[in-house]
Each structure stands twice: as C-alpha cells, then as structure tokens.
Amino acid sequence: MSTTLERPALGTPRKVSASKDSRTLLKSQIRTGWALLAPALLHSGIFIVIPVIAVLVLSLTNYSFGDTWAWVGFGNYADLFRDVDFQASLWHTVLYAIVVIPISMAISLAVAIGLNQKIRGLSFFRTAFYIPTVTATVAVATIWLWIYNPGSGLANGFLSLFGFAPNRWLADPATALPSLMVVGIWQGLGTKVIIYLAALQGVSRDLLESSEIDGANRWQKFANVTWPAIGPVQFFVLITSIVGTFQVFDLVYVMTQGGPGSETRVLVMDIYQNAFQDLKLGYASAETVIMMIVIAVFIGVGRLLQKADAND
Amino acid sequence: MRRGVGLTLLAAALSVVVSSCGNGVIDKSTDGVPPAEATGTLRVLLPSFPPSTKGKEAFQKVVDDFHKTYPKMKVEPDFATYKNLNEKMSTSIAAGIPYDVMVTGVGWVQPFASKNIFEDLGKYGVTPDVIKEKSTPALIPAVTYDKKLYAYPLIADARAVALRKSAFREAGLDPSKPPKSLAELKVAAEKLTKRDKDGNVTRSGFDLASxxxxxxxxxxxLASTGTPLYVGGEPNFDNKAGLDTLLWIKSMINNVQPYGQTNAAQQPLVLTGEAAMGIVNGGVDCSADGIGQKNCDDLEFFRFDSGKQIEYVGGDLASIGSRSRHKDAAWGFIQTLTKPTTLxxxxxxxxKIPAYKDASNSPQAKSNPLSQFVADGLVYAVNENEVPANWLEMRGNFDIQLTQAVLGQKDPAKVLHNLAGQSR
Known part of the structure; x- marks a missing residue:
C-alpha cells in the first residue's frame, strides 16, 4: 500500500486566506494601537497642541482682555527686544539655569554615590533628601524667607558665629539672585538624587569587578565604567533640569516678587506680570514663544554635549 | 460614510457638551426684568471684605439686604486682595464668565474703562455732582475716564504721617512742631535714626512704607511739593520737582531706613516702635488687642507739606462689568453696598474711612485718633490723579524703576524720563 501525499488541489485559496488573516490581524493591531494611543493623543491635542497654536496666534495680536484687538504681526516680538524688563528677565533666567543646573546635578550625583554605599541610616538619608521635593514650594519659600531674614534669620545667625556682618540677603541687589539659586539647588536635589541612585544601581557589577581586577582605582572605575553607564540618565536629568529652571516662578513670586528692582525677575514672572497684572496677553504670548525657543536651544546644546561626551 | 457619521456624532457630542457647559455658567440677562422676578447669579469680586469669619458675616448682611430687593438673585462673592485682583479679573474675562460687580482701587478704573470692561455709571444717574453731594469728592478723578464716571467710592484709604513723641524728646526735637517739608523731614529723621556700634540701623528715623x-x-x-504725578493722563514728573523728590528718597534709603524694611505683621513701623516717624494707614487700634493706649498716646499725627499740605488717599471703588448680564442687579448691589451702615x-x-459725606462724624473716625485725623484731612486728598490708560503696566514700571534709581542702579533723571516716555 502506498501512500501518496498530494498537494492540495486548491492551494491558492489557502494562501489567500492566510494573507487575508495576516492583513486582518495587522488592521486589528493598528486599530488597537490607535485606540490605546487615543487618550494620550486627545490629551496632547487639547492641552498641548491647541494651547501652543493659541499662543502662536495670540503672540501676533495686541489682545488685552478688552473688547477690541488687532493683528500686530511681529510687533510684539520687536517690542520685546527693546523691553529692558524682558532682557533682564531673560538674562536672570539664563544665569539661574547656568548656575543651578550644573551645581545641582553635581551635588545630586555626589549624594547619590554616597547613598549607593552600604552605610547606616540609608533609608533616613534617602527620605531626608527627598523631602524638599515633595514639600510645597510656597512652604519651602516661607521657611527660606525666615532663614534669610536679616534680623532674626538663621543665615545671619550662623554667619555671625564666624564674625560675619549681617547681610540683607533678599533685599540686596547683589545677593538676591544668588540667594534664590541656593534655594533652587537645595529644592531640586531630591528628584535628581533618586534618579541618579536608580541609575547607579543599574551599573553592571561585572564591569565594575572586571575593572577592579584590571587594577583600576576608584576614580578610574567611576570615569570609565560608571560615568558612561549613566550617560542616558544624565541627559534625562539635564533636560528636566533645563525645563524646570526655565519655569521657575513660585519661588521667586513668594520670596522676592522679582525685586529688589528687577534683580530677581525671571521669564515666567515677567510673562505672568505682562499677562495677568498688565493684561497684555498678546505681548505675554510672544514672550512665551521666545521662552520655548530658548528652552529648545538649551536642550539642543545639551544634546550636542551629550553626543560629544558619548563619542569620547 | 461610516467615518462621516462618526465625525458628525463627535461634533454633535462636543456641541452638546459645550452648550450644556455654557447654559450652566452664563445666565440669561435680567436687565429690564422686575427685581422681584430676576433670577440668576450675581458674581461679585471685592477686596473690601476680608475672607475671615467677621468679613464673611458682614458681607452676608449686605447680601441679606440686597435680597430684600432681588429675592431670587444668588450672590457669589470672590473675596480678593489687591494683590490678586487683576489676575482674578483677567482670568474671569478669558474664561468667559466676567464678574458683575468689581471693586477695585485708585488707578484701576481708567485702564479697565478704556478696555470697555467697566460700565459707564452715567446711565444709573451717577454724576460728579452726585459724588460731591453724597460721597468723597477727592475720589472723583479716580473714578473718571473720558469725562464719564465708571465707579462709585466705597471707602477712602487715607494715609498720614505719625511721629513718636518720646523719640522726638529723646532726640531733642519738639513733637508739637513736626517736620513737614522734605528738607525738614530729612534733618529730623537723621537725628532720630539709631544705630548699633557697627553702624547698622536699629531704629529707623523715618519709615517711607515702601x-x-x-x-x-x-x-x-511729589504731590506735597504741589506737583501731581499726572495731569489729564499726561506725565507731570519728568521735571525738577520730580527729580528733587526722587533724589530725596534716594538720600533717605539706607540712611534713615534700610531698604526693604518691614515687619512680619506688615504693620506701619512707627506704630510698633521700629521707626521714630513714618507713613501710617488710616486707622489704629488703641485697645489692648491693638497697640495699646500707652503707645497710642505717644503718637502725634501730621501731614506732609513741602509747599502744599497733602494727604494720600486711595480707596475701594465699585464698578459694574460691561459684559454683565445683570447690570441692573449689579447697580442694585452697589446701592446696597453704599448704604452708610454698610460703609x-x-x-x-x-x-479705613467710609466714603460718604461728613466722614469726620462717622463711627470709624470717632473710634480712634488716626482715623479722625485722616477723615478731617480728606480735603487735602491727593493720589496719582488722572492716570494714563496703561497705568496697570506703569504701576509695575514705577515700582521697579524707582527702586533701581533709589538703589543707585540707574540714573534718577533717566528713570523719570523713561517712565514719562512709557506713559501713554
């Protein structure tokens, strides 16, 4: 008895069916993908795309909450570049970012490395460093207002132990912005420390042990193994820090209101002042567009630095 | 086809949501409807009632009184402060639910009237003569824009100068002859300033309340030299009087008072003894709950006079929102607010001082010597006068740029010139 295996006479329809099934599956997957994406897209559309378009359009008008408004083209932008308050605010914001970002990143990394060791009271220290992050900025600012109080504040009290004369921290044009920077650095540590800590715990033990066997010292291990390994996290911290420092507002609003004079006036404060105190919404929108561009430039520079670092 | 149906459904759903939201927030107009029949929500923004239990109780009495005329109208208060007044107004306009009654201060009326946000009160019979007859005439310029009246005064926020008699005697000065001109004030303030061994000011000679x-x-x-800040909306400070005044302030700060000096209670420093002399608001509590009778007895009040005797007077001014759908009810509410007992x-x-005629005989004036003094001095009232339409912007500009001049960061003459150029 012989058995012959014959090709199915109607092989083609089966192929067609398989292909059809595959297309159906693909369509189904696409539909599912869109369905899953829909909430996020809807959210982004309503809360990001529409407001951005609205800001761009408003920035070309002189709208000021009144009944009438007119197109002014790029008039608001031209005015901004002649506006000394805007220039001062931009400069203070950039300066704040340039000082606060690297210092806070460096301190956070150092603290994270410390917290990554097997030391006593680790949980306590981790909690202590994270507390400023979860505390409302208004409360933080109020505490720091007391610390900086020229008469009864902790800062002057502490420095007087070493014979330093009392300082009028927030009322002195020379020390007002640096005083705010100190608070900004302190407040931002918690989040960065947690992120760095997670990254440090992800560094390959094998690589660290290998380098140790090869005779690398602590610094060499850090520079050649740890630092490259946490590169992507560095970039994430950098980006979030840039966005965060450029959006600093509540701290300044509570502690100095932008003063003395305009010594601590920052971009968001200026935008708020123009929009909600001076009621120049069109002008404030143009300022917001400029801020977005500046943040994009800073992120671009950060990206280039990251690439250069990675290539090294 | 199916896509078209889907889109149509989505559009319909959206319009339902939008329209239902709209119906929930925006009332139908009640203007022309008899008060007893008018229904809706009257949104009231006012910094005149503190959001404390006492403030809310006092406001409720106003609402109860208003309900005698408009029994079906709901009143929704927003107890603002002068600090957040603008943002409350701007966000309400942006959100499409503007307030019906808005109480603002000196310097607010012209900018908002120019943007057509406030209603002309002429149609409710408010004229300068009515204000002169029933209210505080000194506040007429503050409620006038383009020869029309856009607000009705509620209270006058008058400021005087106070000195500590004991500090004067200690410094060899006669408290019965207070210094009044800028030059006299500086000489006296320098004598009254106390310092520690390092030269730090421990008691200010004069509190500029700035x-x-x-x-x-x-x-x-500036007004005490006979020079109002603005005349007819035009700047009147880019001149010798303005420069002399600014230079005088500059010579006082960090000399007789450290820059930025204030206390935690936000009290005038002369009332707490932290300054020997200084600007004070329109009332003092002489009871044991306040500064006490002994402290009160140590105070002497006077007015600036560098050629013209003056008293700075701000105030709470009630307006009707031009986009209100309850303008008649809003006016009814303002009439309730301006009853003498409410004021x-x-x-x-x-x-502060009630802004009605004969405020000198008001219970508030009789309650303490400072209120009596400022109430008697309302005839000397000055303020920013007839400010330009961009005053809201200029307020901040003045604060920033004058500070820069006082702290030596900018040339005072250039600052005044710049501020004059920015006023429009």
Missing part, C-alpha cells in the same frame, strides 16, 4: 516699591511714596512726596462696617473691617 518695602515693595516707591510708587506711592514718590507720588505722595461703616467695611471701614471698620479695613481700618
């Missing part, structure tokens, strides 16, 4: 900016003090000192209550809550 912790957050010099706009009001500059306006006050007395507001004045007491805020330690």
């Amino acid at each position: 912790a957050t900016g010099f706009r009001q003090s500059f306006t006050t000192f 007395d209550a507001i004045a007491k809550l805020n330690k």
Whole structure:
C-alpha cells in the first residue's frame, strides 16, 4: 500500500486566506494601537497642541482682555527686544539655569554615590533628601524667607558665629539672585538624587569587578565604567533640569516678587506680570514663544554635549 | 460614510457638551426684568471684605439686604486682595464668565474703562455732582475716564504721617512742631535714626512704607511739593520737582531706613516702635488687642507739606462689568453696598474711612485718633490723579524703576524720563 501525499488541489485559496488573516490581524493591531494611543493623543491635542497654536496666534495680536484687538504681526516680538524688563528677565533666567543646573546635578550625583554605599541610616538619608521635593514650594519659600531674614534669620545667625556682618540677603541687589539659586539647588536635589541612585544601581557589577581586577582605582572605575553607564540618565536629568529652571516662578513670586528692582525677575514672572497684572496677553504670548525657543536651544546644546561626551 | 457619521456624532457630542457647559455658567440677562422676578447669579469680586469669619458675616448682611430687593438673585462673592485682583479679573474675562460687580482701587478704573470692561455709571444717574453731594469728592478723578464716571467710592484709604513723641524728646526735637517739608523731614529723621556700634540701623528715623516699591511714596512726596504725578493722563514728573523728590528718597534709603524694611505683621513701623516717624494707614487700634493706649498716646499725627499740605488717599471703588448680564442687579448691589451702615462696617473691617459725606462724624473716625485725623484731612486728598490708560503696566514700571534709581542702579533723571516716555 502506498501512500501518496498530494498537494492540495486548491492551494491558492489557502494562501489567500492566510494573507487575508495576516492583513486582518495587522488592521486589528493598528486599530488597537490607535485606540490605546487615543487618550494620550486627545490629551496632547487639547492641552498641548491647541494651547501652543493659541499662543502662536495670540503672540501676533495686541489682545488685552478688552473688547477690541488687532493683528500686530511681529510687533510684539520687536517690542520685546527693546523691553529692558524682558532682557533682564531673560538674562536672570539664563544665569539661574547656568548656575543651578550644573551645581545641582553635581551635588545630586555626589549624594547619590554616597547613598549607593552600604552605610547606616540609608533609608533616613534617602527620605531626608527627598523631602524638599515633595514639600510645597510656597512652604519651602516661607521657611527660606525666615532663614534669610536679616534680623532674626538663621543665615545671619550662623554667619555671625564666624564674625560675619549681617547681610540683607533678599533685599540686596547683589545677593538676591544668588540667594534664590541656593534655594533652587537645595529644592531640586531630591528628584535628581533618586534618579541618579536608580541609575547607579543599574551599573553592571561585572564591569565594575572586571575593572577592579584590571587594577583600576576608584576614580578610574567611576570615569570609565560608571560615568558612561549613566550617560542616558544624565541627559534625562539635564533636560528636566533645563525645563524646570526655565519655569521657575513660585519661588521667586513668594520670596522676592522679582525685586529688589528687577534683580530677581525671571521669564515666567515677567510673562505672568505682562499677562495677568498688565493684561497684555498678546505681548505675554510672544514672550512665551521666545521662552520655548530658548528652552529648545538649551536642550539642543545639551544634546550636542551629550553626543560629544558619548563619542569620547 | 461610516467615518462621516462618526465625525458628525463627535461634533454633535462636543456641541452638546459645550452648550450644556455654557447654559450652566452664563445666565440669561435680567436687565429690564422686575427685581422681584430676576433670577440668576450675581458674581461679585471685592477686596473690601476680608475672607475671615467677621468679613464673611458682614458681607452676608449686605447680601441679606440686597435680597430684600432681588429675592431670587444668588450672590457669589470672590473675596480678593489687591494683590490678586487683576489676575482674578483677567482670568474671569478669558474664561468667559466676567464678574458683575468689581471693586477695585485708585488707578484701576481708567485702564479697565478704556478696555470697555467697566460700565459707564452715567446711565444709573451717577454724576460728579452726585459724588460731591453724597460721597468723597477727592475720589472723583479716580473714578473718571473720558469725562464719564465708571465707579462709585466705597471707602477712602487715607494715609498720614505719625511721629513718636518720646523719640522726638529723646532726640531733642519738639513733637508739637513736626517736620513737614522734605528738607525738614530729612534733618529730623537723621537725628532720630539709631544705630548699633557697627553702624547698622536699629531704629529707623523715618519709615517711607515702601518695602515693595516707591510708587506711592514718590507720588505722595511729589504731590506735597504741589506737583501731581499726572495731569489729564499726561506725565507731570519728568521735571525738577520730580527729580528733587526722587533724589530725596534716594538720600533717605539706607540712611534713615534700610531698604526693604518691614515687619512680619506688615504693620506701619512707627506704630510698633521700629521707626521714630513714618507713613501710617488710616486707622489704629488703641485697645489692648491693638497697640495699646500707652503707645497710642505717644503718637502725634501730621501731614506732609513741602509747599502744599497733602494727604494720600486711595480707596475701594465699585464698578459694574460691561459684559454683565445683570447690570441692573449689579447697580442694585452697589446701592446696597453704599448704604452708610454698610460703609461703616467695611471701614471698620479695613481700618479705613467710609466714603460718604461728613466722614469726620462717622463711627470709624470717632473710634480712634488716626482715623479722625485722616477723615478731617480728606480735603487735602491727593493720589496719582488722572492716570494714563496703561497705568496697570506703569504701576509695575514705577515700582521697579524707582527702586533701581533709589538703589543707585540707574540714573534718577533717566528713570523719570523713561517712565514719562512709557506713559501713554
């Protein structure tokens, strides 16, 4: 008895069916993908795309909450570049970012490395460093207002132990912005420390042990193994820090209101002042567009630095 | 086809949501409807009642009184402060639900009237003569824009100068002859200033009450030389009087008073003894709950006079929103607010003077010597006068740029010239 295996006479329809099934599956997957994406897209559309378009359009008008408004083209932008308050605010914001970002990143990394060791009271220290992050900025600012109080504040009290004369921290044009920077650095540590800590715990033990066997010292291990390994996290911290420092507002609003004079006036404060105190919404929108561009430039520079670092 | 149906459904759903939201927030107009029949929500924004239990109780009395005329209208208050007044107004306009009654201060009316946000009160019979007859005439320029009246005064926020008799005697000065001109004030203040061995000021000779900016003090000192800040919306400070005044302030700060000096209670420093002399608001509590009778007895009040005797007077001014759908009810509410008993209550809550005729005989004026003094001095009232339409912007500009001049960061003459150029 012989058995012959014959090709199915109607092989083609089966192929067609398989292909059809595959297309159906693909369509189904696409539909599912869109369905899953829909909430996020809807959210982004309503809360990001529409407001951005609205800001761009408003920035070309002189709208000021009144009944009438007119197109002014790029008039608001031209005015901004002649506006000394805007220039001062931009400069203070950039300066704040340039000082606060690297210092806070460096301190956070150092603290994270410390917290990554097997030391006593680790949980306590981790909690202590994270507390400023979860505390409302208004409360933080109020505490720091007391610390900086020229008469009864902790800062002057502490420095007087070493014979330093009392300082009028927030009322002195020379020390007002640096005083705010100190608070900004302190407040931002918690989040960065947690992120760095997670990254440090992800560094390959094998690589660290290998380098140790090869005779690398602590610094060499850090520079050649740890630092490259946490590169992507560095970039994430950098980006979030840039966005965060450029959006600093509540701290300044509570502690100095932008003063003395305009010594601590920052971009968001200026935008708020123009929009909600001076009621120049069109002008404030143009300022917001400029801020977005500046943040994009800073992120671009950060990206280039990251690439250069990675290539090294 | 199916996509078309889907889109149509989505559009329909959206329009339902939008329209239902709209119906929930925006009332139908009640203008022309008899008060007893009018229904809706009257949104009231006012910094005149503090959001404390006492403030809310006082406001409820106003609402109860208003309900006698408009029994079906709901009143929704927003107890603002002068600090967040603008943002409350702007966000309400942007959100499409503007307030029906808005109480603002001196310097607000012209900018909002120019943007057509406030209603002309002429149609409710408010004229300068009515204000002169029933209210505080000194506040007429503050409620006038383009020869029309856009607000009705509720209370006058008058400021005087106080000195500590004991400090004067200690410094060899006669408290019965207070220094009044800018030159006299400086000489006396320098004598009254106390310092520690390192030269730090421990008691200020004069409190300029300018912790957050010099706009009001500059306006006050300038006016005491007979020079109003603005005349007919035009700047009147880019001149010798303006420069002399600014230079005088500059010579006082960090000399007789450290820049930015204030206390935690936000009290005038002369009342707490932290300054020997200084600007004070329109009332003082001489009871044991306040500064005490002994402290009160140590105070002497006077007015600036560098050629013209003046008293700086701000105030709470009630307006109707031009986009209100309840303008008649809003006017009814303002009429309730301006009843003498209500004004007395507001004045007491805020330690200010009721803006009705003969405020000198008001319960508030009789309650303490400072209120009596400022009430008697309303005839000397000055303020920023007839401000330009961009005054809201100029307020901040003044505070920032005058501070920069006082702290030596910018040339005072250039600052005044710049501010004059920015006023429009």
